[in-house]
Amino acid sequence: MEIRMTNLTKIFTSKNKKEVRAVDHVDLKIPSGKLIGLLGPSGCGKSTTLYLIAGLLRQNEGEIFFGDEEVTETPPEKRGIGLVFQNYALYPHMTVRENILFPLQNLKVEKEEAIRRTVEIAELVGLQEMLDRKPKELSGGQQQRVAIARALVKKPRVLLLDEPLSNLDARLRLQTREEIKRIQRETQITTVFVTHDQEEAMSISDEIVVMKDGVIQQMGEPQYVYNFPINLFVAKFLGSPQINIFDGEIKNKEILINSMKVGDTKLEDQKVTIGIRPEGFIVDTKKESNFHFVIDLVETIGRDTTLIIEIPGNEGGLLDKKTFKAIVDSDYKIGVGHDVYFKVKPGKMYLFDASGSVL
Template sequence: MKITIKALCKLFGKVKAVDNLALEIRDGEFVALLGPSGCGKTTTLLMLAGIYKPSSGSIRFGEKVINHLTPKERNIGMVFQSYALYPHMTTFDNISYPLKLKKVHKKEMMKRVQATADMMGIGELLDRKPAELSGGQQQRVAVARALVKEPAILLFDEPLSNLDAKLRLRMRGEIKRLQESLGVTSVYVTHDQVEAMTMASRIAVMNFGVLQTYGSPNQLYDHPDTVFVAGFIGAPPMNFLEMRFEERDDGFYLGSQALEIRIPDERGAQAKQNDVPQRVIMGSRPEDVSVVAERDGDFKAEVYLIEPLGREDLVTFRFDSEEIRALTPAPFHGQIGETMSLKLDKEKVHLFNPETKVSVLRSGNGGSS
């Protein structure tokens, strides 16, 4: 089922929880709503579920505006962060609840509950109560309950937050596979960018109720539209440095007291076309910063902190009261306090307008919707 959201607003008193949201979710797509807590992502999900009524704007399932339909009339399944399994009901009663409400025939109900439970690997636990299940099992029951009525749309509200790290990784894969095999249009709310990146085909990043950007994980990673998105997506987060933008006869340069780099002509030209201001925010991901021999370096910095991550080491450097972090192959050969030469990958330098916080590398009006 295709979902089309237009100019959607939700006000709580004077607080705008969701501000003029526009989003289109294709049939069968898995979309993540990503953002820090309080950004309006859960409010948006609850409007899709029909728990909240939109203050203005429209939500369409397919071609039909469903703003004022009750949850019952929307044919949706939802998985909650707390799982929200009814504590007095057994697993069977929990999963069969949506069918009981639909007055599905008893025989048919037994069959569908068993099939869904088997698919989720909880077929043996049907007579247990939620208190007798582990967190992972409860999660599966919650997903089974959402799936059993064969909904047109699945909604997930941070379903993995309450699981331990190992189980979360496993359920992440299971939910993704399940969604792909069933092809149900899914909206997945999370504040965990790794979850969003790994699971979703497209990610809508929200902040303060406003949609920041909407695109595929790679698009958001390689071409972030705003400083917020650039900083939010990717771990460890992107480095930001304030720089001067200069056009000279032989090309485009970024400069500050400590360093001066020449950026590729096409990037510079694009920035110029987008009315780049004198001062810009330059962004560079830690994996695009490398430690090099002195003659190849763009600038020098002092080792401040070394954080081994196993496969790589995350090293924080300091120069001119600025900080920059680099992902270097482990083991890192350097001492704290040692001065080293660093080089930035100019092909992957991002430039943002410090006033609007918007990227000046966007081509045309692409990217954000």
């Protein structure tokens, strides 16, 4: 089921009459059968968007469609959605079976059919052995699977997940996210997965939507958005360690950082912001380039060595010294205090104008 939003806007008014545009003229098409990661920093409007799709909040402007059907004025219980929140919200006094069955009783589904569907869904989420347990006898990951089963048993048209992994520890988080991916693939249900964790969104989603201040910045396949960020915000939000940012300039078709040449361009002379991914540096052992720095710190973890380098001329006192990170092959024998020469890998450097748009 395709979800389509046009011109969707939600304004909250706080007590001091200040308006917050939590969702600001959003046009978004979520393709049928896909898992979409809705991603952005805290307060950017992810949950609000999800609750508008669910019908739990009322928009100030705009329309929402499920396929060809407009659902803008449809109450939540008639939209055919399954919702899962961060806190599992299970009924503690009920068994897993009763928890999953509960929505079907509400829908007055015939008893035999309801029991059949409960067992089927329990198998899908891998809980068939645990149907008689109470929530407190389950791990966090298992409890969240019950919540997902309960959302799916109604055969919803869309599945909406709001930070479903936030309460789990690191290992369970990874495991449960793989599980969600598998369940989504098997059911082919159109799913919106909200998270502020870029790595989580990148790993689980068919496509990601990056949001900032209620406005959609970019949508696309995770690797595409990573490789071709539309602006500085998206470039900085995706990737760990973060992309390195330099003040730079273009002069006579050359890209310069601290007057050192890092590349060529067809662009006219101007000041630019330059982003280089940490994995975008190649150590130039022949010292052909003149793009070089003195190394301040070296961290070697397994295959990779991370060089941490202060950007000369950018230091503004001890606390906000500007540094950058270059991840290079650990075969290079490089030490603190050495002068290291770099080349930049094609496609790993981006130029941004004063407004932050990619050039």
